Amino acid sequence: MSETANDIWEPHAPTVADGLRPLSAEGLALKASGVATVRAVADGVVEVSAESPGDVRIEWRVPCVDATAFWTPEPRGTGWLPAAWSAPRRTGLAAGAPIAALIGTGDVALGAFAAERPDVLVGAGVVEETGEFRFWAQAEGRLTVRIDTSGRHFARCLADLAAWWGSGRTADIPEAARRPAYSTWYSMHQDITPERVETQAALGKQLGLDVIIVDDGWMTADRTRGYAHCGDWEPVSLPDTAAHVRRVHELGVRYLLWYALPFIGKGSAAYRKIGHHALADIAHLGAIVADPRYPEVRDFLTERLARAVEEWGMDGLKVDFVDSFVRAEPPAAGPEADCAGVDEGVERLLAAIRGRITAADPEAMVEHRQPYVSPGLWPYVTMVRATDCPLGPQENRQRTVDLRLAAGPVPVHSDMLMWHPAEPPEQIACHLINVLFSVPQISVDLAAQSTAQRETIAFWLGVFRAHLDTLQLGELRPARPDLGYPMVTALGAGTVVVARYAALPVDASGTGWRTLMVANADADPDVRLTGGSGTAAVTVQDARGRIVRQGEVELDRAQGIPVPRGGLLTLRRP
Known part of the structure; x- marks a missing residue:
């Protein structure tokens, strides 16, 4: 493509091949390059397609009248009006989602849109010279966007756009993916032992937590953070793993295990095996990012992750850092690569992992996290979590709501709730209310909670469970x-x-x-x-x-x- 996500797009810069041509669309100033068509879908909703041997671009403007906010599903992406010269954002299979909305007084959508394909360069902002708000989307070869200027509540417009994405896609969601969960991350960090996990699982089940997610630390005895020990994925801190998992299951609790999927630590045996296939070297983390364009890499990672379900009896995987696959410009692929791009390799890897674990357990779960929220990932995921915002109730609220608006059928989970041991019950309740329209995850030492704190957790988790159909x-x-x-x-x-x-x-x-x-x-x-x-x-x-x-x-x-x-x-x- 002719721009990068770091470029500043000037209002008067030349368009793609200087070739944008006006298109006929009632009530919409619309232009496109290449061979383009416009199709009316409903009142105020049109679908625009453009095709060209090179880059294609679709651009449209709406009057920026009574506008209050610009919405995207990315962290800190809502609540301001960017300028038209602001840097565009590039979305992809593992980075963001091609959807946005300009919102006006009364929470109506002055303009909302989504692109059909995940890999799009998108821009939006106020045109200083005219007071209009300009949207544009650009991709290689062929591009279809759906534009909604119907003036309905913005959430309804976004829900319809997400449903358009979902047409023809499947998303198998186990019932347990919508149940409140306990996470070990904030409460234990890397200090994982079977006894600690089983204690929290038992206490959590009494309060209404049906799932436990064991995070970083289970695969290493090192407690200094970093990712130099990733890649081998041996249960160093969870000896006799299958028996440990059975004990958790006997409590009536489902079990997910964390993996930093892209990272191969330089201290691992995996590094000696596949470390030569690296997308990037992350020196300060002591790891590389493995290159999924190579079958050898995908096969190795799939085998490592599938063991959790196939051999140890886990109920699923927390798959972390998928966005790290696409953060750097990839090196040229060698002859052993079988994928044209990194996105294709990522999709093949996620599909292989999902296929293996659901063959072993059709109800197996997979958690993803902001910012890899593309609808292209829906077939490979059963829940998506707000990105980290420890002790940030307002951030957790905004991120979970933003995710809900674009997640379609995929359950949205909160970032893990944590609090100071002296937190009053009223504020613990507020933490839970702030994520009321998502699936709550809790990460505190439940054994250290007072009677009042436990009563608060149990009461509000009961509300989540009893009214799941309405809330979620x-x-x-x-x-x-x-x-x-x-x-x-x-x-x-x-x-x-x-x-x-x-x-x-x-x-x-x-x-x-x-x-x-x-x-x-x-x-x-x-x-x-x-x-x-x-x-x-x-x-x-x-x-x-x-x-x-x-x-x-x-x-x-x-x-x-x-x-x-x-x-x-x-x-x-x-």
Whole structure:
């Protein structure tokens, strides 16, 4: 392609081959290079395709009127309006997703789009000379984009674009992939032993954690971090591994094991075997990035990872750092390579791993993480996690909501929740409420939690489990992305769940709900209801699930109902 992701795209720079030509599209200033067509899909939705022997480019503009935020699914990608000369972003199979939206007052999409293929160079921003907002997408050979200017709620537009991606793709999601999980990373880091893992699995199961994910440290006795010991993937810290896994299974807990897939440590036997096939040398980590364009590399890594399920009885894999395969410009491939590019090698590797572990266990799980969130990965993944934001509730909220908007059928997991041992129950509840619309992962020493802390965890995990259909599978309606989503709503069959992160009124109108739940993560306890009618039974619980109020309310009288910080308001009507 003619630009790189680090280039600055000037507003007056020449277009691809100086050959952009206007296309006819009602209400849309649209141009494209090569042979291009426009097809109306629905009111305000068009599909544009362009084809050329070289690079093709599609560009369009919308009036930047009443605009409040620009949305992408990448970390820290939402809440500002970039300039048209801002550097474009390159997406690929293992890096980002080709989707974005310009959002206006009332949370409507002024313009949203997605590209059909994952490997696209995309740009967007305000044109200073005209006050318009310009989008463009560029790829080699052929490109199709779907553009939505229907003015609907931006979440609905993005959900439709994700459904367009999903047409013809499969995503096999085991039920356990939507269940709350315990992670060893923040609580243990590399200090892994069978006894510690089994203790936390047992305590977690009592609280509602059905899955345990054992992270870094199981494959080495070294505790100094770094990745010099990756590659061999021998269970150094988990002796008699299969028996250990059986003991965890006897608790009723599923078990996933962590792998830094691309890294081959320079202190490993694997380095001596495949280290000559390197995409990059990461000297400060003591490792290389293996080159998946070579069958020898893919076969070796597939064998190493499949052992966890095939030999030790694990229930799946946490596959980390997939994005590291594409962070550097690859060297020229040698004659033994059988892939045209790194993306193709990555896809073949992930497909081989997924095929092996599901042959051994059809319910086997695979976790991926931001920023490798491309829909091209959906066949190889069963959950995707927000990238690391330890003790960052607002970041966790924004990242999980952003992921939900573009993840289609793939469950979204929170980054692992951790807190100081003295954290009050109310704030622990707020940590959980901030990720209410994802699958929570917890990473604290459960044995060290007080009675009040354990009650809080158990209560809110019970809410996650009891209302999974609404929270994870219902229609998601986040509000005000420009403010980091101070309120988020999920609409289910007869149930509406609202999470309130600021002192905002809650809309109780509509005839579709029988149960309306409001989770209060704000210090202001006065939850004000608007727009409702009729009578509803009311229950208020504190952060630990203890009932502090019961009775009835008249919904047609705008009123405040006291709900403690970290507490839950439940309204039920006939």
